[in-house]
Structures are given as structure tokens and as C-alpha cells.
Amino acid sequence: MQVLRWIFAWRNLLRTIAAAATLLSTVYSQDDVTAAEEIHDVIFVTGTRIPRPDAQAASPVASFDREAINTFRSMTIEDFINDLPLVTPDFGRTGNNPGDGTARINLRGLGPQRSLILLNGRRVAPAGIDSAVDINTIPSALLERVEIVSGGASAVYGSDAVTGAVNFITRDNLQGVEISGQFDIFGVGDGETYNTSIIAGTDFADGRGHVTVYGDYLNGTPVRSDAREFTSVVIGENRTTGELIERGSFTVPEGVIGFPPAMLNGELVFPIFNEDGSFREWFFNEETYNFAPDNYLQTAIERWSGGAFIDFEIYPDFELFSEFMFSRPTTKSQLAPTPANLFASFTIDSAFFADSTREELRAAYDPDGDGIGDAFVAKRLEEVGPRQSHLTGNYYRSVVGFRTDLTAAWTVDGYYSYSRNDNLAGEGNNVSRSRLLQGLLVDPSTNQCVDPSGGCVPVNIFGLGNISAEAVDFIRVDGIENKSHATQH
DSSP states (O other), X not given: OHHHHHHHHHHHHHHHHHHHHHHHHHHHHHHHHHXXXXXXXXXXXXXXXXXXXXSOOSSOEEEEEHHHHHHTTOSSHHHHHHTSTTBXXXXXXXXXXXXXXXXXXXXXXXXXXXXXXXXXXXXXXXXXXXXXXXXXXXXXXXXXXXXXXXXXXXXHHXXXXXXXXXXXXXXXXXXXXXXXXXXXXXXXXXXXXXXXEEEEEEEETTTTXXXXXXXXXXXXXXXXXXXXXXXXXXXXXXXXXXXXXXXXXXXXXXXEEOOOOEEETTEEEEEEEOTTSOEEEEETTTSOBOOOTXXXXXXXXXXXXXXXXXXXXXXXXXXXXXXXXXEEEEEEEEEOOOEEEEEEEEETTSTTSOHHHHHHHXXXXXXXXXXXXXXXXXXXXXXXXXXXXXXXXXXXXXXXXXEEESSSSOEEEEEEEEEEEEEEEEEESEEOHHHHHHTTOEETTTTEESSOGGGOOOOOOSSTTOSOHHHHHHXXXXXXXXXXXXXXX
């Protein structure tokens, strides 16, 4: 109660100051007319958060009400926002590389970090693995309207509003319970995504207070790139003719060794390994590795979110409010198998190579004749399988504050905000570089690793499919986890 008495005392004082400031501003504007011809050497440019109905905004404001949002029939608020001409679509909840299940707003295409996101006029802290706000933490069923200032708003809000600001305003007068659900599927019958939300609101304390609670669940299944013909291959430019052709990576499953390339009919030619360890010619422009099929067009995602909004008028023209939000997205993404590009030492007399190949290797890579070759090797480790990753995030946001009207033109809005963002990222089917190099040095007399530590198994990267299952288990690295934690006040 002592805190409330202190607030009320300051409120009365501010009312007096506001009334005096209003009178002074009127006299000042009259003086401006008579002093219009004065010249000042210094010009100050600033911004204001004071609402002035007599002034027009320098930047256009686009406003979309709940009816317009519902007309779009969007699964999430991200889908609605990205359809607007003011917004450049950014990496969203379906993004694979990179992708963390979050959805960001990118005004003017200058990056989501330069667009300010507000919820009921108050800043929202970033979520996910970077410094951008995840707008999908706000269910579309909860929105009353969305306002977008497309011009620069940094004079008012700071440098993070260089490209503009987006203000999401929630419903504050909902009475009853609303349950909604939506199911999306691609025209070819895959990529099923469904979303269910429940929102409820009611008054209490004889209408002096209002509470709104909500819960939301979204689940989306993955779609691989090879599920569509137009994304099943990598398209690039032929460096000789300039035509668009199927392209890919220099790092191929057969393994390329670093002999100086030759030119044949205007194309680069490298030596590549057959399954028996012999060489053949490899044309760079024609036989690159197609890494597209294993990638996801749409990642797998599951997200739970919920929260509450409470308003309570404890005194005429004086209101307390609070907001609580929670979101937990889990995403899974996938990339092509690991590309190993490394300078390696290997045993020339091992069973990895054909007899004819050994002589060429000695001549090119064993100048001291110790039986160990040193060369650059590029090998796509298909035997290990596609690289996989998952990310689980926990996002919390709480706001408490007060709002009071000093006069008809003056309003004070004070609040404290706390946000916390925890992320756990894991990876699978990665490869240990040190173990891969260890498995290349083999004793020719025993065909076992020169260094048997750690259960070493010979790793034959020279030729398609030559890495044994035991070698895969030796070099594979699973369970890599990275934790991150961020708080904001």
C-alpha cells in the first residue's frame, strides 16, 4: 500500500506539471510566429512518444485489424506477415539451413535485427539462436490488430528500428472461450501441418479487471528436397559456356586427390578413385556431387506456447497490467553428408590402393620414400549418412506495469519486462577429423591402424562405398550439444 500511495502522490504532481507544460507550450508556439525569421546555427532532431492528434506522422503506418488477419486464413502470424508487400520474407519456421523454428520480420530487406517488434507497444526480447524476435510466439487468434511503421523509427525507438517498427496489439475485451484449429497440406499430399489454439477471457471484480489466457500447439512434418523435381538438383552456371546446368560440390563420394588438374577440351580434369583403388578421370563441370536431395524443404517442428494477460483498475484512471508468455519450439533439420576436405597423411602400401595407383602416389606424394604420402583429399562421407540437427528452445516473457491518465492529453505508462531464452542444440552424423586422419595410417603387414588407441579401425576413403561399418562407427560423432542462455530486462 505504501508503494501505491507513493505512485498516487507522484501522479498528482505530474498532473500539475503536465497542466503547466500545456500552458507553456501554447505561449511558446505564439512566440514562434514572431521569431520566425531568427536564424539558429544548431539544429536538433529528436523524436517523441507523446501522442499528438494535431500532428501527422512523417512515416506511413499500415494497420491490419482482426478481420483482415482472419481473411488470410494463415496458419501462423508469420504466414500473414510475409504476404504483406512491406515485408521481405526471412528465414522462417520451415527453414533448414539455417533454421531454428523461429520466424522473423525483415522490413525493407535489411535484416530482422534492424526491425523493431513491439507487443502492445512494449519491446519483445529475441528468441532462438540469434538476436531476432520470434513472432510465432504470438498466436494469431490472440491479435486485435497489427500496425507497421514502414519508415525509419530510430529517432523514437533507437537503432534497432532503422527499417521500421511492427506493433502487435492483443485483444483485451474477449468474453468466453474460443477454440480454433487448422490443417495445411501441400497439393501433392505431403508436408502436413496442423495448429490448434484455445483462448479464453473474462471480467472480474465487477468489471474492474479482465484476464485473457491462451494455449497453442503446432506440429509440422518434414519434406525433403527430392520430393520436388525442381529442388532435387543443384542448379549453377557452367563456367565455360555460361549456361545453367546441374551443379554441385567438388567434394564427391568417390574421393578426389590433389594431383594438379589437367585441361581437356577446355574443362578441368582431376584424378578420382574407383572402388578398387585405381584412378580414373573426373570432369569438374560434369560430375559434381548433388547435395540437394538430403536437405529439407520444410523442417520438422513441434511448438507449445501459452500465456496470460491481466488488467485491473485499482483506482479511477489508474490501471495495473501484467503479461506472461511461454513458448517451446522443437525443430529437426537435415543436410547432406559431411564433406571432408583435408590435408592427409596415408599409407601408400595399404590395401586401400591398386598396385598401379601406388606407383603414381609414390612419385607424386612420397619424395622421401618412407611409404607415407601427404596430399589434399576431398571426400563426401556418404557412408556416415546425412548430417542431422535438432534445437529445443524455451522462451519466457513477463511484464508488469501501470497506466494512468494525468490529463486528457497526458498519459503515463510504466512497466518492467523480463525475458529469458534457453536453447539446446544437438547434432548427429558428424565426423571426427582426428579419428579420420588416424584411420588413414595403416600397417601394411597387418592392415591395422599404426596407432590403435581409441579402438582405431582403418578408414578407406579412396573409392565409393569403401568405408566399412566398423570404420563408420569409429569416426562418427553423435550427441554434440550446445547450450545457450540469455536474459533481458
